[in-house]
Amino acid sequence: MSIFRPLSEPEEPSRYQMAGISISCPHCKNQTFYESRVQCNACEPAYDEAEPVIKTATAICCSRCSLILYFTNKPNKIM
Numbered sequence: 001m002s003i004f005r006p007l008s009e010p011e012e013p014s015r016y017q018m019a020g021i022s023i024s025c026p027h028c029k030n031q032t033f034y035e036s037r038v039q040c041n042a043c044e045p046a047y048d049e050a051e052p053v054i055k056t057a058t059a060i061c062c063s064r065c066s067l068i069l070y071f072t073n074k075p076n077k078i079m
């Protein structure tokens with residue numbers, strides 16, 4: 001079972017920018033990524049079991065080496 005929920009079927013990888021800076025892979029220096037939304041509720045305490053805290057983050061996966069970077073805010077896709 002995958003924790004990733006792709007927005008759509010994999011397509012061409014895209015370039016992204018966060019805080020005005022182009023994102024490049026810290027491992028291989030590649031600049032194109034695949035985007036996914038991930039739920040990160042596993043580490044959050046739920047104050048009410050009936051209403052678990054569900055937060056989402058944006059994960060971008062390097063199209064070359066597959067390293068995954070997580071952002072709480074959605075990075076801007078560069079057209």
Ligand SMILES: [Zn+2]
Nearest residue numbers: 025028062065
């Ligand atoms: Zn990489």
